Amino acid sequence: MPALKGWHPGERSIRHKLGFDAIPATAQAYTWISGDLPREHAKFHSEKLYFLPLTTLDEQGRPWGSILTDGVEGDPFLDNLGCGEREVEGMLVAGIGVEAATRRRNKFAGKVVEVRRGKSSHSVEFDLVVNGAIGECPKCITIRQLVPFPRASPKVVHKRPTLSKDDRLAEDAISFILSSDTVFLGITYSTFPNDTRVYPSRVGMNHRGGRPGFILVRPSDGRTIVLPDFSGNRIMSSVGTSKPPPASLTFVNFTTGDILYVTGNATNLVGPESQAIMPFQNTLTTVYVTGYTLILNALPCREDPASNIQPNPYSPPIRFLAEEKPPSLFDTSKTLMATLLCTAPLSPHSLGESSKELAINPGHNASFWTLPPSSGRGNISTWLRHAQARETGLWDWADVRKTKAPHQSSQKRILDLTPNLCQLPMPTLESISESSNNVDFLLHCIAAYKKVINDLRQRFIRFEQFALEEIAAERERNAELEQQLLQMQATI
Secondary structure, three states: OOOOOOOOHHHHHHHHHHHHOHHHOOOHHHHHHOOOOOOHHHHHHOOOOOOEEEEOOOOOEEEEEEEOOOOOOOOHHHHHHHHHHOOOOOOEEEEEEEEEEOOOOOOOOEEEEEEEEEOOOEEEEEEEEEEEEEOOOOOOOOEOOOOOOOOOOEEEEEEEEEOOOOOOOOOHHHHHHOOOEEEOOOOOOOOOHHHHOHHHHHHHHEEEEEEOOOEEOOOOOOEEEEEEEOOOOOOOOOOOOOOOOOOOOEEEEEOOEEEEEEEEEEEEOOHHHHHHHOOOOOOOEEEEEEEEEEEOOOEEEEOOOOOOOOOOOOOOOEOOOOOOOEEEEEOOOOOOOOOOOOOOOOOOOOOOOOOOOOOOOOOEEEEEEOOOOOOOOEEEEEEEEEEEEEEEEEEEOOOOOOOOOOOOOOOOOOEEEEOOHOOOOOOHHHHHHOOOOHHHHHHHHHHHHHHHHHHHHHHEEEEEEEEEEEEEHHHHHHHHHHHHHHHHHHHH
């Protein structure tokens, strides 16, 4: 049974800004969240993990992300629970399990129903009821092999639960952030009085990953963390909270075992507001830090030094802040490189052979959509899908055309190259072989295939024309962005 009854106001707002409310495939994505914890998820969380990132709220209602292990001095979880000294029944919690070796991740949310003090001052047992769970994609997770590290000896070097107006993050905390490729993002949604029954308050925990250095700290104040948002499942539960929402960031160093806990006030920026802080980044979250704790040598596991780290190949390049003055707009020093394995000449008069069987089904097609612009500029997205039956019957040959995309405004353009060879009177190879002595039949086969080839040629000519128009428009938009960037740099 789905856990949610719909998108709450914050999620609706951010989905509308990004144009996701116009995508039919994700219109009811909230139904993907289960109302209980699946059995395989329970086994995953209890047997597959060295630690569990968990979001809880402190007495001020600020979220803190904890790293649950056997008990670490200084971890916000113990402070928020009060080790049984505070009333915690019904306390909101949310967690995410990430198995680094396989890139599996599963989220859950719920509330604490009972707390029992452990045998030591740094341990506690508690029961919680899960009322929301979902499995998520492995995107942006770096593959690492973790091994137990029993010699962990936590040492608190900074514990600043509250910062004054003029405070900055410690330099070692900033260096920690700038070198990280992983962060756990905790959020909270506070319901409106009239929406309590339909959209109750809740907290969340999620994983964010990228290339080392993708998270930045604004040099101007030394305490505002900038977290770019990369394309994901488009549920937008992490950035779709009430505004301005408090949020937590928890950084982990898998080599040294150090953990940095941060809480602060988050601001979600889209379009020009986002690009004014980080050029060419359309969506980001800033967190103005109001408290933090840095603990050294706390993680009970480490990267296996004999293993190889495998970064996610789809992570976008690192972008710099507008207030910085880097030598280029992007950090190209860490760009993934491709290796040329072989070359093969192409000829219009012969067919090549694949080294292995290709997983292609008849009727595959490609459509290019211009999605609703969030900042006055469109972005071309490519979608691949299988040919399928519609109410009007099977798809047939479709002209390359400018038309109204489904559920989109009339300004959006769609290209549909959807050949359904099943509907064409095409002779099969078996029939050609059986009728090899029938000259008329062979001539018919040649004419039929020539017709198909000519038809395809004409359609791809029109496709090329469309693509060139889109490329020209994109170049024009990029020129406008570069001009805006130059103007911003001139004013700094």
